[in-house]
Amino acid sequence: MVDVTHGGPTSxxxxxxxxxxxxxxxxxxHPKSWVTKYVFSQDAKVIAIQYGLTAMAxxxxxxxxxxxxxxxxxxxxxxxFIDADHYYQFITMHGMIMVVYLLTALFLGGFGNYLIPxxxxxxxxxxxxxxxxxxxxxxxxxxxxxxGFFVPGxxxxxxxTLYPPQAILGNTPGHQWGIIxxxxxxxxxxxxxxxxxxxxxxxxxxxxxxxxTLMRMPLTIWGIFTATVMALLAFPALFVGAVMMLFDRLxxxxxxxxxxVEMGEQTAYGGGSPILFQHLFWFFGHPEVYIVALPAxxxxxxxISTHARKNIFGYRMMVWAIVGIGALSFVVWAHHMxxxxxxxxxxxxxxxxxxxxxxxxxLKVYNWVLTLWRGDIHFTxxxxxxxxxxxxFLNGGLTGLFLGNVVVDVPLSDTMFVVAHFHxxxxxxxxxxxxxxxxxxYPKITGRMLDTTLGKIHFWVTFLGAYLIFFPMHYLGLLGVxxxxxxxxxxxxxxxxxxxxxxxxxxxxxxxxxxxxxxLFNLAWSLRHGxxxxxxxxxxxxxxxxxxxxxxxxxxxxxxxxxxxRWAYDYSVPGAAEDFLPQNQPGPDPVVPGHAIAEGxx
Amino acid sequence: MSIILLFLAAIVAVVFAxxxxxxxxxxxxxxxxxxxxxxxxxPSAARVAKVALGVFLAVIGSLFALTVSAYLMRASxxxxxxxxxxxxxxxxxxxxxxxxxxxxxxxLAARRGxxxxxxxxxLAGGATAMLFLVGQLIAWRQLNAEGYYLAxxxxxxxxxxxTALHGVHVLGGLAGLGRVTWRMEQGAGxxxxxxxxxxxxxxxxxxxxxxxVLLGLLTxxxxxxxxxxxxxxx
Numbered sequence: 001m002v003d004v005t006h007g008g009p010t011s012x013x014x015x016x017x018x019x020x021x022x023x024x025x026x027x028x029x030h031p032k033s034w035v036t037k038y039v040f041s042q043d044a045k046v047i048a049i050q051y052g053l054t055a056m057a058x059x060x061x062x063x064x065x066x067x068x069x070x071x072x073x074x075x076x077x078x079x080x081f082i083d084a085d086h087y088y089q090f091i092t093m094h095g096m097i098m099v100v101y102l103l104t105a106l107f108l109g110g111f112g113n114y115l116i117p118x119x120x121x122x123x124x125x126x127x128x129x130x131x132x133x134x135x136x137x138x139x140x141x142x143x144x145x146x147x148g149f150f151v152p153g154x155x156x157x158x159x160x161t162l163y164p165p166q167a168i169l170g171n172t173p174g175h176q177w178g179i180i181x182x183x184x185x186x187x188x189x190x191x192x193x194x195x196x197x198x199x200x201x202x203x204x205x206x207x208x209x210x211x212x213t214l215m216r217m218p219l220t221i222w223g224i225f226t227a228t229v230m231a232l233l234a235f236p237a238l239f240v241g242a243v244m245m246l247f248d249r250l251x252x253x254x255x256x257x258x259x260x261v262e263m264g265e266q267t268a269y270g271g272g273s274p275i276l277f278q279h280l281f282w283f284f285g286h287p288e289v290y291i292v293a294l295p296a297x298x299x300x301x302x303x304i305s306t307h308a309r310k311n312i313f314g315y316r317m318m319v320w321a322i323v324g325i326g327a328l329s330f331v332v333w334a335h336h337m338x339x340x341x342x343x344x345x346x347x348x349x350x351x352x353x354x355x356x357x358x359x360x361x362x363l364k365v366y367n368w369v370l371t372l373w374r375g376d377i378h379f380t381x382x383x384x385x386x387x388x389x390x391x392x393f394l395n396g397g398l399t400g401l402f403l404g405n406v407v408v409d410v411p412l413s414d415t416m417f418v419v420a421h422f423h424x425x426x427x428x429x430x431x432x433x434x435x436x437x438x439x440x441x442y443p444k445i446t447g448r449m450l451d452t453t454l455g456k457i458h459f460w461v462t463f464l465g466a467y468l469i470f471f472p473m474h475y476l477g478l479l480g481v482x483x484x485x486x487x488x489x490x491x492x493x494x495x496x497x498x499x500x501x502x503x504x505x506x507x508x509x510x511x512x513x514x515x516x517x518x519x520l521f522n523l524a525w526s527l528r529h530g531x532x533x534x535x536x537x538x539x540x541x542x543x544x545x546x547x548x549x550x551x552x553x554x555x556x557x558x559x560x561x562x563x564x565x566r567w568a569y570d571y572s573v574p575g576a577a578e579d580f581l582p583q584n585q586p587g588p589d590p591v592v593p594g595h596a597i598a599e600g601x602x
Numbered sequence: 603m604s605i606i607l608l609f610l611a612a613i614v615a616v617v618f619a620x621x622x623x624x625x626x627x628x629x630x631x632x633x634x635x636x637x638x639x640x641x642x643x644x645p646s647a648a649r650v651a652k653v654a655l656g657v658f659l660a661v662i663g664s665l666f667a668l669t670v671s672a673y674l675m676r677a678s679x680x681x682x683x684x685x686x687x688x689x690x691x692x693x694x695x696x697x698x699x700x701x702x703x704x705x706x707x708x709x710l711a712a713r714r715g716x717x718x719x720x721x722x723x724x725l726a727g728g729a730t731a732m733l734f735l736v737g738q739l740i741a742w743r744q745l746n747a748e749g750y751y752l753a754x755x756x757x758x759x760x761x762x763x764x765t766a767l768h769g770v771h772v773l774g775g776l777a778g779l780g781r782v783t784w785r786m787e788q789g790a791g792x793x794x795x796x797x798x799x800x801x802x803x804x805x806x807x808x809x810x811x812x813x814x815v816l817l818g819l820l821t822x823x824x825x826x827x828x829x830x831x832x833x834x835x836x
Contacts, residue, residue, distance in 0.1 A: 027647075126650050194661060202654045208643045211636040214621070215628040229617070232657065233610065236665035240672065244763065251752055253759035255676075271756045273676055279603060280672060311631060323621065327614050331607070564637075567630035586635075 028555055029128055040136075042128035043554055044113040047135045049445070051109035054135075055102045056520075058142050062097035063513050065090040074499075074506035076487045084486040085173035088157030091484060092174075093148070095160025096182070099288060100189060101142055103430055107295040108193070108231065109138060111437060112200050112224045114445065118544035119221050121209025121562045121584075123555045125199040134199070137192030145185040151177035159484060161281060164256035164274050168249050170263055179249055183242040190235045190242075200228045209543075211564030215319065216583070218542050218568040219312065222319050223298020226326040227291045234287035234330070241280035248272065278340055282333040289426050290329040293393075294322055296433035297364055300386045302568070303436050304368055306540045307383035308375030309579055311569035314367045321360035328357040338406050339413045347406040354404035358397070365394055376572065376579075380538075381455040385436025388463045389429050396425025399474065414484070417477025420470045428466040435462070435519065442523070443537050447550050448530030454522040458515055465512035472501050541582050542568050604828070605674060609667035613660060648797050655801050659808050662771060666812050669767060670819055673760050677825055685761045687821050688744045694737035695817055698772075701730035702803075702810040705779075709803040712796040720795055721786060727806065728779050731772055738769050764816055768809070775805050 031037035041047060069090050072082045082090075113131070117124050125131045148155030157173030158166055166172050167179050174182075204225045208217075217225075244255035248269070256277040257269035305312045312318060334342060334350040368390050377383065399421040402408045412418060435458070442450050477483075480493050488494060536545040548558040562584040570581035581587075625640050644650075676682065708723025742762065750758045782798035818824040 127654065198654055198657055201657050202650060205653055206643050206645050206650045213628065213637045213640045214624040215626065215630045216637065232661045233613065233664045236661060237668050240665060240668050247759065247763065253753050254756050255759055271681060273679065276672055276675055279675065280668065283603065283606070315631060316629065330610055566634050569631065
């Protein structure tokens with residue numbers, strides 16, 4: 001072990017304790033009323049909760065939409081109000097809400113806001129006012145999106161990918177107002193996110209407390225930080241695409257609209273390139289997968305390490321893998337476009353990059369498993385969800401290898417196999433992490449534990465249920481059942497058993513959806529009746545668990561910000577008073593070689 | 603999409619250099635103590651604001667690199683009919699360069715503590731930026747009068763889109779500069795204005811640089827350059 005304390009006035013080498021914090025402090029805004037404390041709050045913790053609650057609220061809409069879609073697929077005609085138009089509208093809104101307004105917002109706006117300042121020892125985000133604006137613009141984006149249900153013609157039914165020319169043409173549901181509302185909402189979301197994202201990045205760059213070097217940051221922060229950088233660079237693609245499509249729809253330009261006949265009549269459009277939209281969309285769309293996945297990777301690393309009482313295996317490799325995946329994810333976008341008619345040479349290139357990105361991803365999976373190896377595994381709720389994530393992500397990733405190869409993808413394209421794949425890898429897997437993270441950090445946010453029995457029921461129903469839903473869906477895809485079909489009718493190559501399977505999937509989906517109500521009940525019930533958590537119920541090392549108060553007060557740290565003396569994974573430390581050493585703890589004496597190295601770190 | 607990939611490659615290079623400087627090869631599990639040897643974070647308002655502006659400019663850079671990529675991708679198709687570049691664009695370019703220069707003089711004056719210089723630079727910078735926007739509107743009117751309507755063909759649409767996107771960013775800059783001007787008029791001293799002027803000057807230089815690239819694109823110089831590069835590579 002190396003003592004890296006240097007001389008000078010900031011040194012604590014002789015005593016092992018550094019003197020007080022001597023560099024500049026952020027000017028905090030101190031709320032003067034209930035409204036500025038809880039509504040128009042500039043405190044990142046409150047903003048995080050606002051993001052979380054809004055994302056969950058709109059997520060519930062997406063859940064109900066998925067139920068309605070499943071009802072149509074299993075019992076066509078049972079709910080007479082679901083016609084083809086509504087079905088496509090439900091698909092579109094479900095997809096867009098889940099990917100953008102729930103997952104992205106919850107990981108970056110929710111967990112990012114709560115954890116970045118606390119885990120880095122900062123008092124708040126660097127630009128609290130901008131941070132507040134970010135949330136309110138996000139809320140506006142959500143409301144505009146939801147307004148799509150009430151405008152003439154309803155929301156757009158173009159599919160979450162919003163491909164032109166279909167998205168604009170007259171026969172597509174929501175072509176009147178729905179598509180406009182969707183594009184405006186996305187643009188608002190991106191503007192709001194950019195405000196928040198700037199905050200997250202600058203806080204990581206400039207807001208870290210003394211001793212918190214980059215390589216001492218918990219992997220949660222690495223994941224959120226890298227994902228934010230990616231989002232800041234990728235969202236402009238969606239923004240440009242949205243602006244251009246809005247021009248096409250409102251001003252009659254032809255960025256994406258080719259010369260085309262609509263309902264028997266030649267339209268005024270001409271010369272646009274639909275493929276151009278696909279390139280822009282997927283230039284955002286594929287990094288988006290990792291914008292959701294990287295925070296999940298980071299969080300799950302911390303959950304596993306904490307609840308297995310073992311330092312994370314290969315921390316440096318984990319950091320490099322996160323950064324490497326972030327960079328590589330920008331050169332794989334066209335694997336979503338193998339059937340778009342693009343140059344086959346590109347297909348080879350993008351298949352290769354897609355397979356290359358599997359290397360750092362697999363490395364992370366190995367490191368999680370090796371962290372668990374001979375760990376003191378506690379099957380707490382966060383650990384259960386983390387384990388569920390690893391298995392699910394692995395499953396989803398393996399089917400991704402099929403779809404990443406051109407020759408396999410072409411026959412599977414636009415089948416239920418694709419739906420099953422992306423639901424496993426970027427639907428179920430990150431949502432399991434969100435649940436795990438909420439069970440893990442709820443005690444810090446509220447001061448109370450969530451009910452374990454309810455949580456375990458929630459976990460097993462969700463985890464097993466997700467497999468019962470999506471495993472059979474792969475099989476449907478292999479049979480050739482297409483995605484985005486309102487009804488199959490008489491189709492020779494699809495056996496009747498597919499309909500039976502659809503019924504089974506739907507019933508399971510209804511049960512799994514209902515189990516989420518149990519989770520919401522637990523959140524509300526435990527707020528008042530949950531067991532008192534104390535400051536650090538998981539005996540975790542990271543800074544957010546070392547705050548003087550729980551829940552942390554405004555400014556987080558009382559009179560003085562903490563000083564960091566070690567990395568975030570000193571668990572099962574031989575000779576330590578407890579089996580862990582918090583990041584802000586100077587001892588044990590670092591000059592004794594090997595004295596304070598956590599189990600497995602040697 | 604080659605332009606955006608080149609832009610991202612540059613960003614990746616900067617990021618990796620930065621990570622290297624911050625000890626991406628460190629072995630934190632072997633280190634205890636207040637780590638020295640790595641750059642210390644500096645939460646001073648000036649440093650934080652400049653870093654934030656740098657990140658924001660990267661976002662804007664990505665937006666324009668994507669727009670340029672889309673333009674070149676569409677322009678490479680056979681039926682592309684480029685817009686005749688209005689002559690006033692050259693005048694506008696000069697005006698924007700003057701605006702940038704004025705803000706640079708304001709920045710230098712702020713460093714010297716010369717309030718009169720700051721005032722002159724800020725006011726001149728703002729006025730010329732507004733003149734640039736008026737000039738861009740005149741360019742639109744000229745094109746419109748000549749029959750280059752927005753919806754006539756994709757090249758026209760791209761011209762209007764690109765100039766509008768850039769104009770909106772100039773407007774945003776003017777909002778920031780307006781705030782600095784308002785503070786100046788309220789009697790703020792040079793010390794309070796220095797950071798705002800500094801940020802505005804950097805932003806203006808970036809917008810000038812972006813505009814020069816866009817101008818090259820609209821006059822087809824960038825397209826020719828890319829075609830030559832392609833030919834060399836193939």
